[in-house]
Amino acid sequence: MTIYNIALIGFGGVNRALTELIAAKNQLWERDLGFRLNIVAVSDLYLGSVISPNGLDAKTLVDAKFEKGGFGQLSGGSAEADNETIIKTAPADIVVEATYTNPKDGEPAVSHCRWALETGKHVVTTNKGPVAIAAPALKAFAKTNGVRFEYEGAVMSGTPVIRMAERTLAGAELKGFEGILNGTSNFVLGRMESGLDFASAVKEAQKLGYAEADPTADVEGFDVRLKVVILANELLGANLKPEDISCKGVSGLSLSDIEEAAKANSRWKLIGAAVRNDDGSVTGSVSPKRLGLDHPLAGVNGATNAVSLDTELLGAVTITGPGAGRIETAYALLSDIVAIHSAGASSTAKEAA
Numbered sequence: 001m002t003i004y005n006i007a008l009i010g011f012g013g014v015n016r017a018l019t020e021l022i023a024a025k026n027q028l029w030e031r032d033l034g035f036r037l038n039i040v041a042v043s044d045l046y047l048g049s050v051i052s053p054n055g056l057d058a059k060t061l062v063d064a065k066f067e068k069g070g071f072g073q074l075s076g077g078s079a080e081a082d083n084e085t086i087i088k089t090a091p092a093d094i095v096v097e098a099t100y101t102n103p104k105d106g107e108p109a110v111s112h113c114r115w116a117l118e119t120g121k122h123v124v125t126t127n128k129g130p131v132a133i134a135a136p137a138l139k140a141f142a143k144t145n146g147v148r149f150e151y152e153g154a155v156m157s158g159t160p161v162i163r164m165a166e167r168t169l170a171g172a173e174l175k176g177f178e179g180i181l182n183g184t185s186n187f188v189l190g191r192m193e194s195g196l197d198f199a200s201a202v203k204e205a206q207k208l209g210y211a212e213a214d215p216t217a218d219v220e221g222f223d224v225r226l227k228v229v230i231l232a233n234e235l236l237g238a239n240l241k242p243e244d245i246s247c248k249g250v251s252g253l254s255l256s257d258i259e260e261a262a263k264a265n266s267r268w269k270l271i272g273a274a275v276r277n278d279d280g281s282v283t284g285s286v287s288p289k290r291l292g293l294d295h296p297l298a299g300v301n302g303a304t305n306a307v308s309l310d311t312e313l314l315g316a317v318t319i320t321g322p323g324a325g326r327i328e329t330a331y332a333l334l335s336d337i338v339a340i341h342s343a344g345a346s347s348t349a350k351e352a353a
């Protein structure tokens, strides 16, 4: 049985949910997946940081109601979030990056990932910034250092779109994709269809853990733009940057726009898409579209996402599932660790008797 020591960077909704899963399911994972997870460090801008080489008890971490700087009360803790020291010196096999997504330059998460990879630690992340903005450089660091950079949760939360398209659809010849790639805006549009105003619907999405720290990213389309870049670069071999993608969000849609669409048997959806052009270049876009009720994406509701992959050999293949949510996204991190484990990375982890 393998034990992976992990360091959590960011202790908000997603990494807390992973900690809850560790507390509840480590034994099950040991039996079914062949490994268990041991949290040896945590660093969070608000709570501070802590290193515990023998491991922190996951249930205690979840149950404790830490205040600002609260990790300072723990043995090996500090009220400051010293991410660089934690990432470089904690005895971790895997760094779990779940700080906020910075849609402009991906920092400080890009540096968090780089420090981890440079010091020989695998990285699993749900943070879209480093993946959309610095994936080629981070993959190169990973390769040089013999570790892995995994990010399934960066698009569609725990729903396995990246690995599924890359591995299971290899050879199907992807020509493009279109999808609903933001849980918050889809949830907000649905709540507006029930008559709720825009601001109250956004507040609900925040409470449910779907929204970004700054929900502007969700409703103005910036979050979907990062996801389109990630899918286009990863699956269509493009080399797009966020600024290459035209981007309009849902904040301009009023309750009367929504009602008018309903009267015409249609619904507004925020659609992220990319297509390979005849000259081989790839064009991406993000914008609200009014879809007839018979459109396959029109029935995708709430924080559920869906992406329709247009392939040469199979035609359209649509993947649907949760696009946001704390536990759902923590599952993506687990799936990344399973991928690392399956790739035989257990040589870097402690083998327990």
Ligand SMILES: NC(=O)C1=CN([C@@H]2O[C@H](COP(=O)(O)OP(=O)(O)OC[C@H]3O[C@@H](n4cnc5c(N)ncnc54)[C@H](O)[C@@H]3O)[C@@H](O)[C@H]2O)C=CC1
Residues within 6 Å of the ligand: 009, 010, 011, 012, 013, 014, 015, 043, 044, 045, 046, 047, 081, 083, 098, 099, 100, 101, 108, 126, 127, 128, 153, 154, 157, 209, 210, 211, 212, 213, 323, 324, 325, 326, 329
């Ligand atoms: N919540 C969701 O449904 C999904 C979230 N994601 C991404 O996962 C990441 C985490 O999401 P949540 O946990 O929901 O966000 P959150 O806002 O609940 O938590 C982020 C945590 O990171 C901490 N933080 C911010 N800057 C930091 C820094 N420089 N150093 C250390 N800690 C820092 C904050 O104090 C906060 O506790 C984000 O990048 C988000 O875009 C991806 C897919 C779905």
Ligand SMILES: N[C@@H](CC=O)C(=O)O
Residues within 6 Å of the ligand: 154, 156, 157, 181, 182, 183, 184, 185, 210, 211, 212, 218, 223, 323, 324, 325
């Ligand atoms: N805020 C995002 C979270 C997942 O990426 C969303 O609502 O989809």
